[in-house]
Amino acid sequence: MSAVTESAAWRGSARVLGWLGISGRTLVIAVPMLWFLVFFLVPFFVLGRISLAEVIIARPPYTPLFERGPEGELEIIAGLQNYRFLFEDALYRNAYFSSIRIAVISTVFALLIGYPIAYYIARSPEPRRSILLLMVILPFWTSFLLRVYAWMGFLRREGVINNMLMSMGVIDTPLVMLQTDFAVLIGIVYTYLPFMILPLYANLTKLDDAHLEAAADLGASPMVTFFTVTLPLSMPGIIAGSMLVFIPAIGEYVIPALLGGPDTLMIGRVLWDEFFSSRDWPVASAVAIVMLVLVVAPIMWLQSIQNRRELD
Amino acid sequence: MGRGWFLPMAVVAGFVFLYAPIISLVVFSFNESRLVTVWGGFSTxxxxxxxxxxxxxxxxxxxxxxxxxxxxxxxxxxxxxxxVLTRFGSFRGRLLLTGMATAPLVMPEVITGLSLLLLFVSMELTLGWPAGRGLTTIIIAHTTFCAAFVAVIAQSRLRDMDESLEEAARDLGAGPVRVFFDITLPVIAPALVAGWLLAFTLSLDDLVIASFVSGPGASTLPMVIFSKVRLGVSPDVNALATIIIGIVTVSVIIAGVLMRRRAARGG
Structure with a gap:
């Protein structure tokens, strides 16, 4: 298409839109805005609505929130009964607490394992730096489900770890590792480790060597320099990485389903079973709303860090 | 930090942790025995x-x-x-769009999956669309969270890009649409390719969201794998994993080499 006819066509369509009172600018904003409104924001309102309904055997399997009474008057039959149920039933309470506990512990371990790696990569010269970074990202590109599955082969009774320890004579009877909370922790740390390393790396590469040299010149040992200079300066990276591990870990389903035992309680799993096994959509929605409340604060925190980074 | 040995040891241990399970997965895919972790001779x-x-x-x-x-x-x-977020300055709903374009990145999948399913069911009841669930609903669900990932990658490229090129084109009389297609798009194209590839991989990988919004006859690969491995380890899943890991490794290495070459040229 030649530039002349192209611009003529654009000018023509711009004139039509202008006549309708819509500028091209508005149109460009509208496309992503509408998509995310309809398919991201509105679903939460639907979720909230259905969490107030009651389960029935019908299609759809929940009651309407309003009903016409015998006189044709509108009756509200929505209620908080699902939420009351969640708070009174020990299963749900324990599931929420246990999810938070598992998510916190795995975030701490991801930080302890991820920080040295991120630090080392950030201080490495090229091309070692690019190669190591690629090696951190590579597992992230391979299937999440298959990486969790790999741990099933590693941790089970006749698994790689037990075989190795038994053949070395370290243990006589195989250790029970699969189907425990320990396996769930390993699975979460393992799959979310790149999410911890990448923001830390991004933060640590910006670390100005002058700060470290100044500390050394003033007689600080490497240890003191690390705890008084490097660590405080990398706080935004630590927070971002921790939130990127903590938030998805709270709602994790696949890892507890494959690596956890029957008594591994996590809220994502409870929600899944409520929906797929009990077919109770209203209770599943209430579970999701309470989970949403748990993750909203960390999400806002993450966004405020990102906004600050944009301003830098 | 004990500089001498602690850091390298921690890094090596970290990489062993990252790669050992993947390597064992690949090795045992060539195992003759059905007992996935007991070696019974090489076999395909x-x-x-x-x-x-x-x-x-x-x-x-x-x-x-x-x-x-x-x-x-x-x-x-x-x-x-x-x-819109990097070039349009301030507009009404900017904060809302920023939030909506980043929250899907970290939103627990069970919440996204359930809420989208409930949306689709409500839409079907009130609007008659989408009729039932299947390919279309999975595509819409995946598009939403993938778009958030693409937006992050594209935003960082748009922010790094030298805006004087766009200004020069505008000064020479190019309209906003021409500036976008002739200047901006070619400059950010590599980032968009990276974003597309990431979106493609994330969509291929998703189990939870697809399980919620899928319907009869539209089981994705992760859904089938999940129902298999739930019953225990099975060697054909190892074979499938090896193929996927092979494809991903080769493509990531090729992409890495290409990017290094571009960087070396100063592009």
Whole structure:
């Protein structure tokens, strides 16, 4: 298409839109805005609505929130009964607490394992730096489900770890590792480790060597320099990485389903079973709303860090 | 930090932790024995069984279609969102769009999946669309969270880009549409390719969201794998994993080499 006819066509369509009172600018904003409104924001309102309904055997399997009474008057039959149920039933309470506990512990371990790696990569010269970074990202590109599955082969009774320890004579009877909370922790740390390393790396590469040299010149040992200079300066990276591990870990389903035992309680799993096994959509929605409340604060925190980074 | 040995040791241990399970997965895919972790001699029989497994092949085809469609639509929407957020200054709803374009990145999948399913059911009841659930609903769901990933990548590229090029084109009389297609788009194209690839991979990988919004006859590859491995380890899944890991490794290395070459040219 030649530039002349192209611009003529654009000018023509711009004139039509202008006549309708819509500028091209508005149109460009509208496309992503509408998509995310309809398919991201509105679903939460639907979720909230259905969490107030009651389960029935019908299609759809929940009651309407309003009903016409015998006189044709509108009756509200929505209620908080699902939420009351969640708070009174020990299963749900324990599931929420246990999810938070598992998510916190795995975030701490991801930080302890991820920080040295991120630090080392950030201080490495090229091309070692690019190669190591690629090696951190590579597992992230391979299937999440298959990486969790790999741990099933590693941790089970006749698994790689037990075989190795038994053949070395370290243990006589195989250790029970699969189907425990320990396996769930390993699975979460393992799959979310790149999410911890990448923001830390991004933060640590910006670390100005002058700060470290100044500390050394003033007689600080490497240890003191690390705890008084490097660590405080990398706080935004630590927070971002921790939130990127903590938030998805709270709602994790696949890892507890494959690596956890029957008594591994996590809220994502409870929600899944409520929906797929009990077919109770209203209770599943209430579970999701309470989970949403748990993750909203960390999400806002993450966004405020990102906004600050944009301003830098 | 004990500089001498602590750091390298910690890094080596970290990488062993990252790679040992993957390597064992690959090694045992060539195992003759059905007992996945007991070595019974070299064999490629599980690859043979995989190729004859119609359920897996069918699911792989569905997953590829979904991934292609959602990565493509997500790239368009994500790029528009990134462009609007980096070039349009302030406008009404800017904060809302920023939030909506980043929250899907970290939102627990069970919440996204359930809420989208409930949306689709309500829409079907009130609008009559989408009729039932299947390919279309999975594509819409995947597009939404993939668009957020594309938006992040495109935004960081748009922010790093030298805006004087765009200004020069405007000064020479080019309209906003021409500036976008002739200047901005070619400059950010590599980032968009990276975004598309990431979206494609994420869509191929998703189990939880697809399980919620899928319908009868539209089982994606992760859904089929999950129902298999739930019953325990199975060697044909190892074979499938090895193929996927092989494809990903080769493509990531090629992409890495290409990017290094571009960087070396100063592009």
């Amino acid at each position: 029989r599980w690859y043979g069984e995989l190729i004859r497994d119609r359920q897996i092949l069918g699911a792989a085809w569905i997953s590829l279609q979904v991934a292609f469609a959602s990565a493509t639509v997500a790239t368009v929407i994500g790029t528009l969102a990134a462009f």
